[in-house]
Amino acid sequence: GTTFVYVTHDQEEALVLSDRIAVFNRGQIEQVGTGRQLYDEPATLFVGRFIGDSTVLRGEARSDGTSTALRIAGETVTAPKRINGQANPVMLLRPEKLAIRRPGQDAANGANRLPGTIAEAIYLGSGSKYEVKLADGSTAIVRSPLTGDSFGLGEPVELCFDGADAKLLADDSAADTTLT
Incomplete structure (x- = not known):
């Protein structure tokens, strides 16, 4: 070699x-x-x-x-x-380990939840990329496959993830x- x-x-x-x-x-x-x-x-x-x-x-x-x-x-x-x-x-x-849900909706990817607001939504063809602004001013990057849910700018959401990730x-x- x-x-x-x-x-x-x-x-x-x-x-x-x-x-x-x-x-x-x-x-x-x-x-x-x-x-x-x-x-x-x-x-x-x-x-x-x-x-x-x-x-x-x-x-x-x-x-x-x-x-x-x-x-x-x-x-x-x-x-x-x-x-x-x-x-x-x-x-x-990592972005693929995060999920976005509407407030009160069942959590995906585990029990951890952080409230935020959609700051950016980009359609990528095979999925979407979102930037979620959290209450402390930090930004989370989320990549999600195309599903029935889509989120608009300024929409309140919950960021969900499994702590094991x-x-x-x-x-x-x-x-x-x-x-x-």
Whole structure:
């Protein structure tokens, strides 16, 4: 087998051409793995934000040793994971792991719910991309397949997700100025 190093900033190209990918940040390796590993299990917030779209939720954290609860925008959301000594963890969620429901409608993708408002709605042919503005001012990105539900700008909604899909990561954004 032949090994070669190919440097690119095109994520799609890197995912297609590579068996293993190294993500660098300021000359240091943040994580090495397959494209799937980097996307599904980012080791750092930088990797999670760099590889693919993501929603990052910040809040006050509590852990009971088996799960973590974050107080975000006046609501409590949980993930069945420990903080692992992280003082200020953030919750990273991928757009396809989030669902939008009208207030009071049965939750999809688990019991966690955050109220918000549709800030942007983009029809993509095979589905829709929504940006949901949360009460704390943060924005969540949601990709949903075409279904009977569609949402309009300014419409109040609930963002629903399963805590098992959340990645709890150390909040390294204060040290990272490249993604702000």
